[in-house]
Amino acid sequence: MSAPPARQLIDGKLVPARSGATFPILDPATGEEIGHAPDATPADVDAALEAARTAFDRTGWATDLALRVRCLRQLHRALVEAGPVMRALTTAEAGAPTFLTRGPQYDLPVDGLRWVADLAEGYAWETDLGVASPLGIPTRRTLRREAVGVVAAITPWNFPNQINLAKIGPALAAGNTVVLKPAPDTPWVACELGRLAAEHTDLPPGVLNVVTPADDSVAALLTTDPRVDLVSFTGSTATGRAIMAAAAPTLKKVLLELGGKSAAIVLEDADLAAAVGAAAFAATVHAGQGCALTTRLLVPRDRYAEAVEIAAATMRGLAPADPADRRTICGPVISARQRDRIQAYLDLAVADGGRFATGGGLDTAKDGGFWVQPTVIAGLDNSSRVAREEIFGPVLVVLPHDGDDDAVAIANDSEYGLSGSVDSGSLERAKAVAARVRTGTLAVNGGLWFGPDAPFGGYKQSGLGREMGVAGFEEYLQIKLVAEPA
Template identity: 75%
Template sequence: MSALPPPAQQLIDGKLVGASDGTTYPILNPANDEQIGVAPDGTAADVDAAIAAARRAFDESEWSTDRALRVRCLRQLHEALLAHAEPFKALTTAEVGMPGFMMMAAGFDVPVDGLKWVTDLAETYELETDLGVAAPMGIPTRRTVRREPVGVVAAISPWNVPTQINLAKIGPALAAGCTVVLKPAPDTPWVGAELGRLVAEHTDIPPGVFNVVTPRSNEVAAQLSTDPRVDMVSFTGSTAVGRAIMAAAAPTLKKVFLELGGKSAAIALDDADVAAVAGGTAFAACIHAGQGCAITTRLVVPRAKYDEAVQVAAATMESIGVKDPADDGAICGPVINRAQRDRVASYFDVARAEGGTFATGGEVLDRPGNWVLPTVVAGLDNSSRLAQEEIFGPVLVVIPHDGDDDAVRIANDSAYGLSGSVDSADLERARAVARRIRTGTLAVNGGVWFSPDAPFGGYKSSGLGREMGVAGFEEYLEMKTIAEPA
């Protein structure tokens, strides 16, 4: 494994710094509980200084108005990420517990490609649209719609795929001309801090344009949602925290982007290859120990093929098992921390109480690290808590359906609406079902929606707004209509 990057520091107003009071907290490897470093425990004064720097840089520097500068600086950051890819990937495995194969996807390669994609978009995006001449109230008028950066953005990211989500926020925000304060999750502060170091040491991004703070305290971080100098909060995480952030931002009427939870359904119609769908869904539920909001964690199959689906899913999960994420061939590594391990274990108790059975798994491992065995739960219907609540572990619930209408009903009977899939031997039939499912992304017959140019986000309790794609860039723009005499 490559050597890890330099120690984590905050980036405030162009300077790499520790916490203002000198305090730190440990960074642990979730695979073995060993300490791999420390992070500055940012103070309220640090957060205040970062917000002040971002506000000043937006209001007084050329960043918001100089598109060429933004493009040049973001290309420098892209080059720096590529040049430091190996230590960055090693850090992601050590700090996040992410298996190495994921670096080709959400772990590193796709988000870094996404930074280049949004930089290319920003270089050519039409910031002004001519609406032509009209005569409202008899007054000949030429109208122009102008798009301008929102302002200061607080980007608050989670621990599961931090580089993907960090770059999906800061890339379009900076490309649009905003300034940013990034607050990574306290379980994974180092990968966020490493972005700050690369910006400070390898780009010409002006001081204050991009800041990183790493407070452990939620109370300290909460200032980002309430401070009137912040114009927008971009948050990815749990639905409960998203609601709290939305409420905290309401008094100052900040723009809020929320990418929240999911409980996505993988549907096999009665003409599908149910064994293939069950095996693929079980594999997906094991990736990164199930710690992905868009993973399909409900397998919805024809009632006549239910037993087959349960058996194939269980056999697939047993063949995968758990493995140190630093080892070759690892698919299911640890969950992020002991609290998350215990939370997943509590759902096993719920499954038993609700009358469910485990076709495989249903256990946590009592050893260093935070290990949960891949688990298939059978015998529950869609009203069960395991089918309704986001578990964020390698747990798959198999649910029978009685035809296309029933499958759609089950998929939509959820507070969430983030992702899902439909498989059928008849593509038009699969498309017809897909159009009826209320989710933000959906795979039909194995199609892949995850790409820098494709918008990602959800319906209902899965959030507000879209990340990635043109829509994700436009989240960080305001519209201004200008009228002049014609």
């Protein structure tokens, strides 16, 4: 790994924090320091916001589509060329298994930049609504779509490249300027994104800024400052609520992609071994650190014991290992704090009367790093906290159901509605059940919903708005109606 030291991007310049302070970047597989990030001050955030505001208000960025498309294509090429370093950095900083960097942890979101550049280039920025005569006045109406303004993009640590690019790509393509604030656990890949943009594209100064405060109170300035027109946040539901409240006094637009407790529904005519094995695999990938992973497994009651054992056998075969090994599926969790949070939930499962079919504790066999055993929890119902709250670890809760209606009721009995899956021997039956589940994305009989052209987001307390796809692009646009004499 040969990435240069992390630096912020503010007004076109790669800079340290104004105070000179830094904070350590840890490798979650070893717990060792692998670098340092600038610890941004309020003055850094202020400078980034002023640069973004000026670039939007006083340059032609918002109206120069050709420039925007060219810059996005340049950034796409730079990220492709930087792939080997960025993949290694993602594995080292986020603990992401290296096989995922060839998919959603790097290659797919990078390709998404090319997709959104193509979309912007061919997008219908104006629509002629024709002539009408309101109040007897012949009038031609034109619908225009324009950039919202300054976007504050606040991103988490679990899929840092995917989420950084899913926000800045459409925001920039739409003509906005951006201040990106990554999670303190994964600032380096965001700083590298900023460096590549500064050194390999024609982005005007201030159009893209990257700040890396470790203190949440400094980051919170992005949610309250009147220079920000839109806040796009991915993270926990609790933090999303706080951001929504903080943005309310200035009536900013808020996009929220929040938590999930998604259900994998297995109907009685499904291939039990295949469906349960796939759900257990999904809950273990990247140590279960994905908001859309299916972490509740709903199986027919009369095959419950069999399903629990299949899930346990699958997870036992996916023991945590070095994320740099191409064979690894389950790496470390991101931090000691997250490891301890997961352990608290495992303790709670026992206190509530649950049992572990496999796992149930920390992986203490490794020297250093933050490791949790892949765990199957059985013996609880959907009212238990481990079945209702997002754990964000390699933990699968297996619940019995009594047929299609009961499975739908259990799946919908959640404050979340982000993702899920349905498996049946009949595609039509699976689709009928899927139509009744209140969630933003659903996999039916193994279908894959993820892609740069496909909108992603949730129902209920899993968020507001969509990312990716045309719907995600249009979140970063305003609608203006212009009327002229006919």
